[in-house]
Amino acid sequence: MQPELIIIHQQVxxxxxxxxxxxxxxxxxxxxxxxxxLRDALKQLEADNQVRAIVLSGDERAFAAGADIKQxxxxxxxxMYNIDQFSTWDTIKKIKKPIIAAVSxxxxxxxxxxxxxxxxxVASETARFGQPEIKLGVMPGAGGTQRLTRAVGKALAMEMxxxxxxxxxQEALHAGLINRIVPVELFxxxxxxxxxxxxxxxxxxxxxxxxxxxxxxxxxxxxxxxxERKNFYLxxxxxxxxxxxxxxxxxxQPDFKGK
Ligand code: HXC
Numbered sequence: 001m002q003p004e005l006i007i008i009h010q011q012v013x014x015x016x017x018x019x020x021x022x023x024x025x026x027x028x029x030x031x032x033x034x035x036x037x038l039r040d041a042l043k044q045l046e047a048d049n050q051v052r053a054i055v056l057s058g059d060e061r062a063f064a065a066g067a068d069i070k071q072x073x074x075x076x077x078x079x080m081y082n083i084d085q086f087s088t089w090d091t092i093k094k095i096k097k098p099i100i101a102a103v104s105x106x107x108x109x110x111x112x113x114x115x116x117x118x119x120x121x122v123a124s125e126t127a128r129f130g131q132p133e134i135k136l137g138v139m140p141g142a143g144g145t146q147r148l149t150r151a152v153g154k155a156l157a158m159e160m161x162x163x164x165x166x167x168x169x170q171e172a173l174h175a176g177l178i179n180r181i182v183p184v185e186l187f188x189x190x191x192x193x194x195x196x197x198x199x200x201x202x203x204x205x206x207x208x209x210x211x212x213x214x215x216x217x218x219x220x221x222x223x224x225x226x227x228e229r230k231n232f233y234l235x236x237x238x239x240x241x242x243x244x245x246x247x248x249x250x251x252x253q254p255d256f257k258g259k
Contacts, residue, residue, distance in 0.1 A: 003037040008045075013196035015052035015203075017045050018188075020059070027065035028058040030110045035088045042095050049258065052199040052206065054095075055191045056118055057102035058111075060184060063127070066109025069136065089142050092117060096207040098198050102191030103127045104184055108166070113142040116151065119210060121178040122194055123169045124187035129177060130166035150217060151177045202240035203258035 009018040019041050021028040028034075038056075045051045058064055067085075075083070092114075101107075101115040104124035112129050115121050131144045139145065140161060149157040152175035159165060169181045182190040198206065208231040215227045235241050239259045247254035 003041060005031075005034040006037045006041055008041050011050065012055070012192050013199065015050060015199035016055065016192060016195045017048070017051045017053075018055040018057065018192065019045075020057050021064055022059075024059050024061070026068070027062035027106055028111070029066060029068040029070075030064050030114065031068035031071045032083065032085060032088075035085065039088045039091050042092055042099075046095050046097055052097065052201075052203045052258075053195040054097055054099045055102055055188070055195045056099055056114075057188055057191065058104070060104045060124070060126070060187075062105040062111070063101065063103040063107040064111030064114055065106045066111050066132070067142075086142065089113075089117070096210065097203070098195070098206055098210055100191050100195045100198070102188050103129075103178070104187045106130075106166075109133050109140065109144070110142050113140060113144045113147065116143060116147040116177075119213075120194065121172075122187060122191040123172060123178045123181050124184040125169055125181055126184050127169040127172065127178070127181075127187075128166040129160075129169075129172050130164060131161050132164035132166070134162060135164045148177075151175070200256075202235075202238070202244060202254075202256040204238050204240055205235055205244075208235060 005023050007020040007022050009020065012018045019038065021034065023029060023034060042054065045054055099118040101118035101121045103115050103121055105126055106128055107115045108130045109132060112131055131140045131148060133139050145161055148160065156175050160167065169178065172178045173181055212228045212231050215224050219227065240256045243256060244254045
């Protein structure tokens with residue numbers, strides 16, 4: 001079935017696909033249908049050998065203004081439990097290919113959490129990040145208290161989560177939440193450029209390196225180092241390692257095959 005609330009753009013650069021959240025009138029609020037379509041699209045791109053990096057964006061006004069408040073407002077706790085929306089988020093979390101968020105305008109609540117689930121964030125000058133759930137009488141539920149705290153530290157995370165204050169792109173950059181700020185008219189282009197730079201690398205090395213960096217968030221240093229070493233050794237079983245090192249010695253660009 002064709003997705004209705006997202007648009008998938010294939011090959012926006014060599015080996016790069018772009019998924020655009022497409023509910024502009026609702027500031028790309030993340031309802032269950034949109035999240036389901038996003039999960040399915042990411043799984044499809046994960047299985048596609050012609051895709052090595054993925055860009056995820058909204059539009060200029062909003063990356064996403066959060067979970068759909070209108071859809072969940074009447075739910076009971078048991079409804080929320082049965083709907084089990086976080087199984088979708090768990091699937092997205094397991095995508096091995098690098099995902100770059102291109103954020104312009106609002107990235108709030110679940111929108112901020114979705115951007116943080118990505119591996120890098122390119123933001124426009126107009127980007128605003130926030131966890132305003134507290135103003136709705138709830139709190140972040142898709143990683144906002146955990147990923148935000150790890151990214152920006154306790155002081156700013158507490159302030160954002162307890163007051164709901166939005167931070168600017170400048171503050172987000174200063175706090176280490178995002179990778180770079182670009183003019184609004186270039187935010188998508190720059191994210192695609194970064195994705196293309198990533199996609200020129202060995203897809204196997206990319207996946208294993210991403211996995212190892214993420215390991216740093218839920219392991220001790222010693223466990224993380226052991227994990228890193230195993231992936232490092234494993235890559236010596238790949239054709240891409242032979243090709244990458246041979247190309248260096250021969251002073252040419254490598255031709256990685258993902259094998
Ligand atoms: C449903 C939303 C929405 C949301 C905006 N809209 N955010 N609908 N859920 N999260 C809708 C509005 O109702 C409105 O629809 C249209 O989008 C435009 O929004 P406005 O409010 O008119 O725009 P503006 O005045 O520019 O204000 C922008 C805004 C504000 C500051 C972003 O919309 C806002 O505060 N939105 C809610 C942000 C939020 O609280 N997010 C956290 C949600 S909870 P109509 O039909 O009236 O034109 C969450 C929990 C995550 O994310 C849990 C894990 C998944």
